[in-house]
Amino acid sequence: MSGNASPVVVLGAGIVGVCAASWLQREGYDVVVIDRQEPGEATSFGNAGCINGSSIxxxxxxxxxxxxxxxxxxxxxxxxxxxxxxxxxxxxxxxxxxxxxPAKVDAQARALRALMESSLADYAPLVRDARAERFxxxxxxxxxxxxxxxxxxxxxxxxxxxxxxxxxxxxxxxxxxxxxxxxxxxxxxxxxxxxxxxVSDPGQFTKQLAHAAVSRGARFVKADIRGVQTDGTRVTGVITNAGVQPASAVIVALGAWSVSIVRELGDRVLLxxxxxxxxxxxxxxxxxxxxxxxxxxxxxxxxxxxxxxxxxxxxxxxxxxxxxxxxxxxxxxxxxxxxxxxxxxxxxxxxxxxxxxxxxxxxTPDSLPVIGPSARFSNAIYAFGHGHVGLTAAASTGRVVARILAGQSSGIDLEPFSIGRFR
Ligand SMILES: Cc1cc2nc3c(=O)[nH]c(=O)nc-3n(C[C@H](O)[C@H](O)[C@H](O)COP(=O)(O)OP(=O)(O)OC[C@H]3O[C@@H](n4cnc5c(N)ncnc54)[C@H](O)[C@@H]3O)c2cc1C
Structure with a gap:
């Protein structure tokens, strides 16, 4: 899926964006990651380090x-x-x-468990490829x-x-x-x-996964993301302070800073x-x-x-x-x-x-991340809003996002995570 086609552009190089980039690469996509900082220097730097699939x-x-x-x-x-x-x-x-x-809480916990039960297993291939076992x-x-x-x-x-x-x-x-x-x-x-x-150093761990992705051909662009370009039905590029990056698809993984892009894509969110x-x-x-x-x-x-x-x-x-x-x-x-x-x-x-x-x-108010396509642009996929469990859920989110883009089943019910719940 590389060649002359535009790359998939991942917005954000926190642990969620980096894991999404790594899983997309495994699916054969050409990937560009854009962040205004080096990978893993925002929220993913300082968390408590737990990969805790029981945190539901x-x-x-x-x-x-x-x-x-x-x-x-x-x-x-x-x-x-x-x-x-x-x-x-x-x-x-x-x-x-x-x-x-109470009924909503039961459903939210079920959805989180479905996403995060396999968190360590979903990290395993990324950790192996990055030789990051020591973390x-x-x-x-x-x-x-x-x-x-x-x-x-x-x-x-x-x-x-x-x-x-x-x-x-x-x-x-x-x-x-x-x-x-x-x-x-x-x-x-x-x-x-x-x-x-x-993980015994979440910031360095994120960087090591990012370096591994770069060493296998991903490109990292350090720039401030200002918006997206569309042709009315598809996203075609990402506007940054350093110019426009053409895109065949975008993954929105801007963590707590995702709201303005969501609005630009025509969706509502409570984040x-x-x-x-x-x-x-x-x-x-x-x-x-x-x-x-x-x-x-x-x-x-x-x-x-x-x-x-x-x-x-x-x-x-x-x-x-x-x-x-x-x-x-x-x-x-x-x-x-x-x-x-x-x-x-x-x-x-x-x-x-x-x-x-x-x-x-x-x-998000319901403690569930937003994972899945935007309502208007099927080549814009959301991957943000992980609250207290972003380190835990990042690899699983990355795997799901790569599956969605490849048109394959993600293996879990994505409805609870859809942006549509904020309509
Ligand atoms: C005190 C604390 C303890 C925690 N403990 C745990 C834990 O033990 N286990 C766990 O699973 N989770 C934990 N978390 C939660 C976890 O850290 C987050 O959910 C996770 O880091 C979110 O990752 P992210 O990639 O979505 O966001 P971030 O790491 O914040 O990444 C977003 C990226 O987007 C970039 N960005 C934003 N806007 C722009 C722009 N306009 N242009 C360019 N780049 C932009 C930022 O620079 C950043 O790199 C904890 C959080 C805190 C605060």
């Missing part, structure tokens, strides 16, 4: 409405809404609340609790996982501290999910950003052995290459508000509570001098 529980669960006042009033909570952003957020928030209907660890992850009430309030989410085939092991306090000797004694029990994996933060402790001696979610604190501690990364929090404040670094101070306090001995590592690294980061989860 939508953010909007039944009863979510009663939490909204707390999110508005408690600036130190794990989820906050900035008042100034509330008017712009309102349509998204109303749909978010509507998505918490991928298949050791499962833990959800650790400091209270019985927390454990009980997580039951509903665990039932949803179990209904969808996730195997969950209950872990006693003694077992937990055996597995995780640096964890504070205040952690009284845990659940272990063994099917999952993690906002759940901003999240991380801090890192380089050279930490005290550390998790596997990615560990502190349920009550709603933050992940992940063992990364040469450092521990603590990632989490949700801040609904849009793409343009300045960072609120008090969120990372909260993460630092929580990390010390979780692994008391890490305080020494933090002191060695320099108090208040830890690497810190703000990223923009591309979030």
């Amino acid at each position: 529980v939508p953010v909007a669960m039944p009863g979510v409405l009663k939490n909204v006042p707390r999110w508005l009033l408690n600036p130190d909570g794990p989820l906050v809404v900035r008042w100034q952003y509330l008017p712009r957020l309102m349509p998204w928030l109303l749909r978010f609340i509507a998505s918490s209907d 991928v660890h298949e050791r499962g992850h833990l959800i650790a609790y400091t209270t019985d009430a927390g454990h009980a309030s997580d039951d509903k989410a665990m039932r949803l996982r179990a209904q969808n085939g996730v195997v969950i092991d209950e872990i006693t306090k003694a077992q937990l501290h055996d597995m995780e000797p640096d964890l504070a004694p205040g952690f009284i029990r845990a659940r272990r999910i063994g099917e999952t994996g993690h 906002d950003t759940e901003r999240g933060y991380h801090i890192e402790v380089p050279g930490a001696q005290a550390r998790p052995r596997v990615p560990t979610l502190w349920y009550e604190g709603k933050m992940f501690a992940t063992p990364m290459d040469g450092r521990v990364r603590c990632a989490g929090t949700v801040e609904l404040a849009g793409l343009n508000a300045p960072p609120d670094w008090s969120r990372t101070r909260l993460l630092e306090r929580q990390l010390k509570q979780m692994y008391p001995a890490i305080a020494d590592d933090i002191a060695r690294a320099g108090e208040g001098a830890l690497p810190r980061w703000l990223g923009f989860r591309p979030s």
